[in-house]
Amino acid sequence: MAQQERAVRTRNALIESAAELFSKDGFDVVSLSTISNRAGVSNGALHFHFASKAALTAAVWEAAAQRLRQITHEGAARGQAAGSGGALQVLVDTTHALLRGLRHDVILRAGFDLSESPVPVAPGADLRRRWQAWVESLLVQAAREGALARDVAPQDAAHAVVAATIGFGALGSRNAQWLSQSMLTRFWALLLPRLAAEPALKELVASGRRREGVPVPEAASPLHRPVTRQSA
Amino acid sequence: MAQQERAVRTRNALIESAAELFSKDGFDVVSLSTISNRAGVSNGALHFHFASKAALTAAVWEAAAQRLRQITHEGAARGQAAGSGGALQVLVDTTHALLRGLRHDVILRAGFDLSESPVPVAPGADLRRRWQAWVESLLVQAAREGALARDVAPQDAAHAVVAATIGFGALGSRNAQWLSQSMLTRFWALLLPRLAAEPALKELVASGRRREGVPVPEAASPLHRPVTRQSA
Numbered sequence: 001m002a003q004q005e006r007a008v009r010t011r012n013a014l015i016e017s018a019a020e021l022f023s024k025d026g027f028d029v030v031s032l033s034t035i036s037n038r039a040g041v042s043n044g045a046l047h048f049h050f051a052s053k054a055a056l057t058a059a060v061w062e063a064a065a066q067r068l069r070q071i072t073h074e075g076a077a078r079g080q081a082a083g084s085g086g087a088l089q090v091l092v093d094t095t096h097a098l099l100r101g102l103r104h105d106v107i108l109r110a111g112f113d114l115s116e117s118p119v120p121v122a123p124g125a126d127l128r129r130r131w132q133a134w135v136e137s138l139l140v141q142a143a144r145e146g147a148l149a150r151d152v153a154p155q156d157a158a159h160a161v162v163a164a165t166i167g168f169g170a171l172g173s174r175n176a177q178w179l180s181q182s183m184l185t186r187f188w189a190l191l192l193p194r195l196a197a198e199p200a201l202k203e204l205v206a207s208g209r210r211r212e213g214v215p216v217p218e219a220a221s222p223l224h225r226p227v228t229r230q231s232a
Numbered sequence: 233m234a235q236q237e238r239a240v241r242t243r244n245a246l247i248e249s250a251a252e253l254f255s256k257d258g259f260d261v262v263s264l265s266t267i268s269n270r271a272g273v274s275n276g277a278l279h280f281h282f283a284s285k286a287a288l289t290a291a292v293w294e295a296a297a298q299r300l301r302q303i304t305h306e307g308a309a310r311g312q313a314a315g316s317g318g319a320l321q322v323l324v325d326t327t328h329a330l331l332r333g334l335r336h337d338v339i340l341r342a343g344f345d346l347s348e349s350p351v352p353v354a355p356g357a358d359l360r361r362r363w364q365a366w367v368e369s370l371l372v373q374a375a376r377e378g379a380l381a382r383d384v385a386p387q388d389a390a391h392a393v394v395a396a397t398i399g400f401g402a403l404g405s406r407n408a409q410w411l412s413q414s415m416l417t418r419f420w421a422l423l424l425p426r427l428a429a430e431p432a433l434k435e436l437v438a439s440g441r442r443r444e445g446v447p448v449p450e451a452a453s454p455l456h457r458p459v460t461r462q463s464a
Contacts (some may be wrong), residue, residue, distance in 0.1 A: 026349060027258035090393070116348075117258060117401060128403060156418045163410070163419070164392060167399030171349060186388045187395070194426035228300060 011059075013039040019060050023173070027057070057114065061125050064111020068127055071097045072134045078168055078209070081228035082167075087141035088196055089204055092188050094138075095165055096181060096208035098131070102169050103179040112169055132162045147200035157195050164191075172174045181207065243281050243291075245271040250344035251292050255405070259289070289305035289346065293357050296343020300359055303329045304366045308464055310441070319373035320380075320428055321436055324420050326370075327397055328413060329364070329435035334401050335411040344401055364394045387429050396423075413439065 013019060017039040021030040032053055036046040050056040075094035101108040115127045139154035139161070164187060171178035188206035196204060249271035253262040264285055268278040284289040307326035333340040347359045371386035371393070380386060396419060404411035420438035428436060 026260055028258050073343055107325065116405065126406070128406075134393045145377055151416075152422065156422050159415060160396060160419055163397075163399030163403060165399070167395035167397070168396055170402045171395065173348065174358070174360075183391060186385075187392050189386065190388050190392055190424075190426065 010039070010041055010045055014041060014046055014049060015059050015063050016107060018056050019063075019107045020138075022057075022110045023106055023113060027114065032056070038083055043152045045101070052173050053082055058125075060107065060110050061114050061173065062125075063107050063115070064127060065125075065130070067101060067105060068098075068111070068130060069071075069110045071101055086145045086147050086200065087138045088145075088200060089209065091135065091142070091161070092192075092204065092206065093208045094134075094162070095188075098165060099168060099172070099179045099184050100175070100181070102172055103176060110168075112166075113173070116170075128162075128166055131165070132158070135162050135165075142200075144198075146194060152195055164227075174186065184208075239281075242271070242277055245294050246273060246278055246281060246288065247291050248339060250288050251295075254289075254292065254342045255345060259346065264288070286306045286344055286440075290357075292339065292342050292344050292360075295339050296346070296359060297330055297362070297371075299333060299337060300330075300343070300362060303333055315457075318377045318379050318432065318434060318435075319370045320377075320424075321441065323367065323370045323374070323393070324424075324436065324438065325440045326366075327393070327420075328416055329413045330397060330407045331400060332413070333406070334404060336407060341401075341405070345405070348402075360394075360398055363397070364390070366395050367397075374411055379429055380427060381429050384427055392423070416440075 012033060018030070018035045021035055021038060032046060033043055035056070036043050039046075044057075050059065075097060078090070078093065083158060102112065113125050113172050115125070115129075135160040136155065139148070139158045142148050143154045147158065168178050168187075169186065185207040188204075192204050192206060193201060198210065246267060250262070253270060255269055264278060265275055267288070268275050271278075278288075282291065304326060306328075307322050307329060310322070312327065314369065322435070330434060334344065343359050347361075348358070366388065368390040369388045374380050376384045380389065386423045400410050417439040420436075424436050424438060425433060
């Protein structure tokens with residue numbers, strides 16, 4: 001049992017080291033021995049867990065996909081719990097969670113980087129596609145709720161949000177400013193008055209609602225208000 | 233003289249082959265001999281022109297920077313010539329020119345890819361930074377012209393436009409749909425009613441004005457109108 005636990009830890013350490021090195025030096029130049037070195041693990045142990053660099057890369061990608069699932073599922077669950085703001089607020093919250101993830105979680109970052117690489121990890125292994133599908137489903141739901149402005153097509157709104165968030169992520173890999181909460185808050189403060197129907201707009205918090213139901217103080221946009229007035 | 237011309241041609245062929253291979257296979261894995269092979273040039277000739285892969289990469293980047301300068305300068309020149317729509321229309325036109333460039337011009341694409349790579353080509357060699365500076369200057373100018381909505385800060389608008397265009401470019405490297413004129417037209421049709429002051433909005437063509445002064449037929453957005461009514 002202790003041995004099994006140790007094996008899981010070693011495996012995770014290898015995935016994390018690989019993700020860090022991929023992000024820092026680029027996927028193609030990193031060698032397996034650099035990765036095992038950084039993880040404090042022998043080459044033999046690495047090969048016990050991963051038969052090849054491709055297998056390790058696939059594991060990094062799978063771990064990143066798991067993080068993305070967690071981010072989107074949490075967003076949806078919180079949306080149902082809070083009961084206010086609807087799908088559009090869930091979308092805002094989830095974009096904040098995504099950029100927070102890209103800022104702090106090297107595995108998530110590596111997963112998106114791998115989605116960009118010319119040679120895909122595996123067929124269909126594209127986190128950006130999954131993100132796009134999620135954003136589209138939320139905007140279709142927002143339209144059903146009557147929360148979208150009448151002259152806004154959910155598809156067009158989804159493309160704009162996907163392009164912008166992928167852009168924030170790409171720009172953020174060189175300059176973390178692009179992943180900051182205030183940057184994304186100003187983006188939503190700009191876009192929401194165009195996307196949202198008038199009554200829905202008043203309820204929306206551009207800075208996002210955190211898990212605790214309290215917005216984060218960093219932002220000071222006109223759309224930033226304590227969510228407690230609406231929910232809880 | 234003929235010899236000099238041949239030398240220039242060889243150099244350009246090497247830059248183009250390098251850009252193609254960087255885009256297709258990723259910068260790090262491409263070898264110098266693969267590049268010279270593709271260009272139909274001997275290894276010796278490659279080394280005559282470029283002392284190292286770094287030198288060749290820098291040349292690709294410099295060629296891409298030149299293309300970007302051309303795109304932005306043409307946009308500005310046309311804007312002054314047309315005299316209508318102002319800086320905001322020049323911005324719309326130039327984003328269309330940029331995505332067209334990313335669609336068709338492998339050197340421009342490679343230049344932006346190199347800006348994303350973890351190890352920069354040279355200090356300050358970041359096309360995305362240059363693009364950002366250009367977008368910001370146009371939106372400041374639009375604000376001076378009174379063409380921006382009063383509650384829109386040029387800086388916020390610039391960040392949204394830069395993030396979205398970089399996102400279109402990143403997504404387009406895997407799926408050319410993201411670089412299509414109709415995709416960008418719908419983006420502008422969504423965003424312009426939020427950005428532009430009421431009188432300016434009526435003049436704007438979301439699908440962009442081509443050099444001939446005739447908008448391209450592909451798009452059918454509510455903001456797509458023959459520009460000849462306003463200008464010329």
